[in-house]
Amino acid sequence: MQGKKVLIVGCGKIGGRVAKRLSSDFQVFGLRRRPQMSQDDIHYLAADVREASSLEEVFSQVLTDGVDYLIYCLTPSQRTEQAYRDTYVTGLENTLTMLPNPKRLKRLIFVPVAVSITRMMIVG
Incomplete structure (x- = not known):
């Protein structure tokens, strides 16, 4: 198994492609709101980023020594100001x-997915 760990928060359509x-x-871990069977050497985790306790439970069991890279690419559950705040700030x-082990984290990549999709629709 590879030494470097990547956590992809929001491992849906876009995050799933990155994970593959x-x-x-x-070593790739994909965090989703709803559980999914691990496949293609991707270890799926289920937690809601809006609830710190659900993250703490999953991270303490699976990612005990932290990760090297974090890719944060979620889509808010609704198109409201509060949903965006919950996802992109609180989450x-x-x-x-x-x-x-936050000192292990070398890089955070933040991808506001809803903005990317809107931009692609306008430009594309």
């Missing part, structure tokens, strides 16, 4: 706070 591409070079804060 990275899985040959990294990211909870993820970083609950992540074990």
Whole structure:
């Protein structure tokens, strides 16, 4: 198993594609709201980033020594100001706070998915 660990928070359509591409070079963990069977060398985890306690439970069991890279690419559950705040502010804060061994984290990549999709629709 590879030494470098990547956590992809929001491992749906976009995050799932990234996970598959990275899985040959990294140990990949994909965090989703709803559980999914692990496949393609991707270890799926289930937690809600809006609830710090659910993250703490999952991270303390699976990611005890932390991760090297964090890719945060969630879509809010609704298109409201509160949903965006819950996802992009509270969720990211909870993820970083609950992540074990924060000194191990080398890079955070933040991808606001809803903005990316809207931009693609306008430009594309």
